[in-house]
Amino acid sequence: MKLSYYIAIFSLLFLPFSNVYAQDHHHGGEKGAPSLSFIEIMQGMDKNLSELSSAIMNDDFELITESAHSIAHHPSISKEDLHILFERLGNKKEGFITCDTAVHTLAIDLAMAGKEEDMVKVLESHAAMIAKATECHKNYR
């Protein structure tokens, strides 16, 4: 059971898992890239999110796709932080994984909408992604 949690969290948080990634040219979290602390990953995603908002206001679909991709495909977490994260989560691990999966899926939807240059879909998934990430923060911060 414990092993399956490890595999699940690695897959969800730290491995690429979407079609849109294969189509994109940027691969954050790819093999060989240095792992970061949990906070560094969050701060990186925060920058991507600011970039994304600006890209939306500028109708810059390429940057929308790229920044959404970076959120979904962020660098991997360091072993130390992964250990601390699991320790702290305790029996909340499962809920954390579910919340994280939802944010990842919405970031993928957003990247796809950017690729399709569909602003309505971009706005929908952008709002949903922020709402879900905020929910994750509320429950796990």
Ligand code: HEM
């Ligand atoms: C668009 C996605 C996200 C963005 C932009 C984001 C952004 C941030 C930022 C800016 C912080 C504060 C970092 C600091 O203290 O310097 C943070 C902390 C945190 N985030 Fe996120 N986050 C996102 C998604 C998530 C998800 C999906 C989860 C969990 C399922 C999560 C869990 C946390 C937790 C637990 C902290 C507190 C860490 C600590 O203080 O040790 N975040 N996030």
